[in-house]
Amino acid sequence: MLLSKLVGERTKEAPQDAKILSHILLARAGYIKQVSGGIYTMTMPCQKMSGKIQNIIREEMDRLDGQEVLFPVVMPRELWETSGRYNSIGNEMVRFKDRTNHDMLLGMTHEEAAVHLVNHTVSTYTQLPLMIYQLQTKFRDEARSRGGLIRVREFTMKDAYSFHNTLEDMQDYYAKMYHAYYRIFNRIGLKRFIDIKSDSGMMGGSVAHEYMLLTPVGEDSIVFCNHCDYRANMEVAESVKEKVNFTGEPLQEVFTGDAKTIDDLCKLLNITAKQTAKAVVYAVKGDADKLVVAFVRGDLEVNEAKLKKAVQQDIAVYEGGTSDLITCGNIGLKGLNDKITVVVDNSLQGMRGMVVGANKPEYHLKGFDFDRDLSNQQFCDIAKVCAGDKCPVCGGELRIENGIEIGNIFQLGTKYTKAMNMTIHDINGNLFNPIMGCYGIGVGRAIASIAQESNDERGLVLPMTVAPWQAHICALRLDDENVATKTTQLYNTLCEGGVDTLLDDRNIGAGVKFADADLMGMPIRIVVSPKSLADDEIEITLRATKESYRVPFANALVEVKKIIAAEMEKLNNNADIMPVITPQD
RNA sequence: CGAGGUGUAGCGCAGCAUGGUAGCGCGUAUGGUUCGGGACCAUAAGGUCGCAAGUUCGAAUCUUGUCACCUCGACCA
Secondary structure (H helix, E strand, O other): OEHHHOOOOOOOOOOOOOOOHHHHHHHHOOOEEEEEOOEEEEOHHHHHHHHHHHHHHHHHHHHOOEEEOOOOOEEEHHHHHOOOHHHHOOOOOOEEEOOOOOEEEEOOOOHHHHHHHHHHHOOEHHHOOEEEEEEEEEEOOOOOOEOOOOEOOEEEEEEEEEEEOOHHHHHHHHHHHHHHHHHHHHHOOOOOEEEEEOOOHHHOOOOEEEEEEEOOOOOEEEEEEOOOOOEEEOOOOOOEOOOOOOOOOOOEEEEOOOOOOHHHHHHHHOOOHHHEEEEEEEEEOOEEEEEEEEEEEOOOOEOHHHHHHHHOOOEEEOOOOOOHHHHHOOOOOOOOOOOEEEEEEHHHOOOOOEEEEEEEOOEEEEEEOHHHHOOOOOEEOOEOOOOOOEOOOOOOEEEEEEEEEEEEEEEEEOHHHHHOOOOEEOOOOOEEOOEEEEEEEEHHHHHHHHHHHOEEOOEEOOOOOOOOOOEEEEEOOOOOHHHHHHHHHHHHHHHHOOOOEEEEOOOOOHHHHHHHHHHHOOOEEEEEOHHHHOOOEEEEEEOOOOOEEEEEHHHHHHHHHHHHHHHHHHHHHOOOOOOOOOOOO
16 A cells, blocks of 8 residues: 555644544544544554454454354344333434334344344254354444544444353353453453453343453443452442441430531541441432432442342432432431332441431431341442452452453343244254353454554554554655665565555655654554665664664565564464453552 | 533634634645755645624624534443
């Protein structure tokens, strides 16, 4: 490819919209162009990179006997009604009518299509297990896209679906897929990534893992133990909270005036937040009358994902403000009406001498003893983990890092096969619902992740396996006839020799060429100039290490192929190794 | 959906308080001198000032509405 013809200009300055590094670099290097919020055009280099990542994913899926298929983007309402998701999914799924006024939708995931396919083509257990996958554009009308390619509305995704006769077989396959994901992320050159147990959420099923790239710009919080290998998404993370023992005392009302916040209370009564219980009010979605009040220790926060699980209902922070409960302000544990579900966190179990709301304006209760004053109360874990808490496994100290989700795998079980009434014959001729697993990777997010992680002050530093071009020729002084001739010769030799090559054929200053080459991030830079050609040599510089040396012009192809082979081997041969993640800073 | 911010040339910005018909840098085009780390000189092209309505003799500037984008939050299959 000739750089002079390449669409997508390089800029010194980042577009106003770009705030995070991966977005800034991809935009400045001319890889992406925003069209609308969360909607981007990928230029040739980005598309080539995407293609290389997709091919690595294909290779790994094919190693697990995956069959590549292509499901439709547009599906009819009826198919999604069979799983119940036509109604359960919100506005992020685009719905529209076709010309005959038929309800249609854009597929944001393809469990229904996968079950539809297998249900209509497989009828006996002897055909299982099998896995089908696709690489396809997905559109999700995200409420808030952000961070360039990190969170977008339209993106290419690999989604895979496996079908099994038994739970054990699915679990075995899941383990293989778990491993394949490590291979994929290692091969595309990611470094600080890790798998964590996750909340299976509305996907159903019991076991799920997310793969996270650890980076401060990530939108997920990940809890790690500094001593053992415990790690989990904040949504499901558990911890042991240090208990502070306060002296028990008789229960009594205290006048607290308009002190409503934990802070106010602490100042007024001269106590710490740990000695209070705070109430957070939630409304059950779809039933405005039903309230859930969660109590946690004053210094802690409610983990809504855990709370949802505890009450088995979908909830949202209550914003009504009209109920007596709210206007009163000082919400306590005693004297709440039956419509209210009370959930109390483990952190309050056994606590004595606490201060809680009195359910009475301007008053709180002092000396609250959870064992004595709250009979028959169930306690459960609904508090967020804090850095410094104790590990639930080994008691070591926990830390929290942010991460970008780059892939996920789910053990779906029979959620979809049951809902969609998919049955096949077992060995005894009986019908059963096959067991499913599903597995996703966002390709665009992988590109953003690589950009976020692989760069220096000059620009992108792309891994050999995914770089759009392997070599980037900077021809200096193209007005020099010898340079022009030799450059063309070199470019042809490399291309014919199977090297993916970008040629900067513009007759401009060296500084601009070097700056563009550094920004675009190809692993090998080759300089052709009068200086080195005088010795019949070219100059090779490795982007990652800045290592630079000359080789005879005639050896260029051999040398470049040697570097490529070594780099490819480095990334591919270590694909099985889990990266060792050490705390950053 | 809630809070805040920004919309002026391809990109980054100034101008707006106190209204008088738009400017800078980068990039682009042409010519010349340079040219191994974002060169210099000269000339030139390029703008419905997000959109709409209003106030006014006159609006990028004031008022109202609206749209888009960004950040934080809610949400995230």
